């Protein structure tokens with residue numbers, strides 16, 4: 657079952673994060689907040705989450721305005737239309753949580769009447785042609801960013 661599989665990944669990723677020591681090598685960009693890896697491909701939310709997990713990292717979770725601005729700038733430089741944000745209400749409609757640990761998100765920047773997709777749209781996107789976050793179907797494909805702290 658898809659949701660069961662998902663939570664195995666979530667629990668496993670918490671263990672990896674506990675041991676993670678930031679090492680920005682290769683294509684990882686270092687900032688004060690950790691190491692960031694920017695995708696050249698687009699992927700579904702689950703593919704993006706899994707790809708970051710395979711890199712011993714987590715899908716980008718936005719924790720504040722300064723970080724969001726930096727991510728927006730970096731994403732625009734790379735020509736992204738939108739980038740997945742680690743925030744989903746897949747398990748409980750209307751309650752967005754961080755996929756890395758299942759806790760409620762503590763920062764958000766939803767645009768206008770977002771999130772507005774109900775049960776059809778359960779994954780958060782930083783929409784670069786607008787001012788803030790939008791909910792989207794998780795099967796849509798966007799660029800994504802992996803982070804090691």
Ligand SMILES: [Ca+2]
Pocket residue numbers: 745749750771773774775776777778779791
């Ligand atoms: Ca939803």
